[in-house]
Amino acid sequence: MTALPAISMGPAANAFRKEVRDWLGKHWTPEKQAAHLRKPFKDRGYDNEFSKLMGRDGWIGVGWPKTFGGQGRSASEQIAFVTEVANSGAPAHAHNTSESIVAQALFLHGTKQQQDEWLPFIRNGECFFALGYSEPEAGSDLAALRTRAVRDGDEWVVNGQKLWSTGGDKADYMWLAVRTDPEAKKHAGISVLMVDLHSPGVTIRPSMALYGKTFSAQFYDNVRVPAKNMVGAVNNGWKVITDALAAERVMIGATRMAGLERAFDHLTEYLKTAVVGGKALRSDPVIRDRIGALAADLEVARQFQVRNARLVEQGKVPIHEAAMGKVFTSELQERLGQAALDILGAGGLLSEDSASAPVGEMEQLLRHSIMGMIGGGTNEIQRNVIAQRGLELPR
């Protein structure tokens, strides 16, 4: 039971949704769920074995073109899929970056050999990538990156440092943005390499992020990468990076949205019956007003997702529209987390590991909201995109 009425995604997506739900019902069993919850929080959401199972049954590459072995599903169906998986709590993070960003780039810029080699590997749920983009001096200004790759025979030799790679310590491969021409203008001298993280010279240093999972810094010290692992032409990496981001933004938005709806459902389920200090919380006019406002915001966030999906289905690339969805949804997550603290009081500080927690996940939702506002380009950068691309204001 969800708090808000479902948005109809059309008959095809609704039927597909049921198919996904049935598969999850069969394979994401109560035993597996219980075992997953016994893992430390930082490891939840990642399960290589479950990724393999999804791969075996064709649930990786749902949105890929059929020519690349995918199901060729529409954006609506992909949103239905992502939402169902997120609602079930099944762990699908491990293969996420590979399935969305890496595969998307390989479709557009990979050689035939790369496509034949890497796409089945990803589709089988055995290939786990993380993103190596940010550096100490290159955050919002990603094109200022300095990690250097120099050609040596059939290999590239990589030296440098990367930061803030989500899941970097759990991955086997890094989708690494490197500078291959230091003389060119900053956007023009970048290339993309697929780097085996088990290679000599790679040091990975995980650190705990505020949301309770790790991200990692990596140090590359004369790491040798086969030349065949470069995706796209030398110095054409900026295009590879930006092309791959466009379609994938919609799916990231859908995942975040599903998480928000789930948290809102849990909060409102609790409020329906909770009695605190002899008073039914659901009768408190301040709480009712706050919940009403959040319900409206959630509906608007869903509509931004729907619009993005429609644009993708029409063969368009949502740029400022995707930025609007990202800004609104991530900031809504922050508002929802803050509202939960006001509504639940100190009880809102307790995680689900506390037996007396009223809802449990809300404090983590709040900590996680910061990531949504920073990751994938800060919301301030997104607002620049909206102003300059959407409104055509001068740079």
Added chain:
Amino acid sequence: MSSSQSPRIEGVSDAERGLLRDSVREFLSKRWPSDHAMERSGNAQAIAALWQDLAGQGLAALGADPAEAGLREILLVFEELGRASCPAPLLGAVGANLALAGQQSNAMRAMLEDLHQGKAMVALALGAFDGDAAAGKVEARGDALSGKIAFVEGAETATHFIVFTAPASVAVVASGAPRLQIKVTPGLAVPPLAELTFDNTPATRLDLSPKALADIASVARLACASRAVGAAERAFELAVDNAKVRKQFGQLIGQFQAVQHKLANCLISLDGARLALDAAADARDNCNPDWHVFAASALAFAGPALRTVSIETHRALGAIGYAEEHEAPRHFRRVHADLARFGGAPGARAALADFVLGPAA
């Protein structure tokens, strides 16, 4: 997605809606040009003449036949009225068309015919169905009405009033009816709202279910919110255009990140409000039983969001947009006047809380 693949009850396509928008915008730009919009808003004769022309375009029948125009088309036209600061009495017409469609009384049929020909102008008095706690109510005894209803738009030019009564019925009252008092209540809204007092006032009545009346009241709320979207968006466009040409400190003010981010936030609010209103209209047109939830979401969001757009628009325009002869102030008035009515955002939030949490214990 939802609209393109779900079953449709009538045959207006996205392309046809685009044509409707273009034609209404074109018509209003000629017939109600921005230069004269302010002075004419207080001119009853100008409004009556405009109404004749709008009826000539078929717009006075909006809402009479869902196969011709559903809620999406109604909202689209209201958005255009908002853009043009046009006070045409369309709210009353839509209310009359929805309430009286298919009924048999000769008097009512004659009134509708006059309405569709542009001879009659109708104002809508929702009373107990308004949503604003201070809107008052009117009680019907036989064919006579007594009571008081506040916050009625278009009362000064109306030839007839459509009055929602308790017990639930819809009554048609001629503006010249005996013992009907119309008192103009000036304020932020232009033209001003009015208060109607009925004292055993004769009326023609038709029983309708409370649900049917509440449904029409919801349509009226969404229509006004759409008019506010149009007004907010037009003022916003003026602010964006100004930011592209106005120079201060040796550069275009649109280059300042403070201005860019302000305007980016406005675009998020405008698009969010329009998407939510579209979703509500789409749900109603497709007979979604939960359409009122989508409607409440749209109203709860649009209220604070569009009022903020209006404020931020003025901040981006600076003193240039502060003179009443500039277009922006009339949009400010329209946005605030349309969104504060009918219980406003707090009423919509309460309706959402009812849906999500159930009624208060």
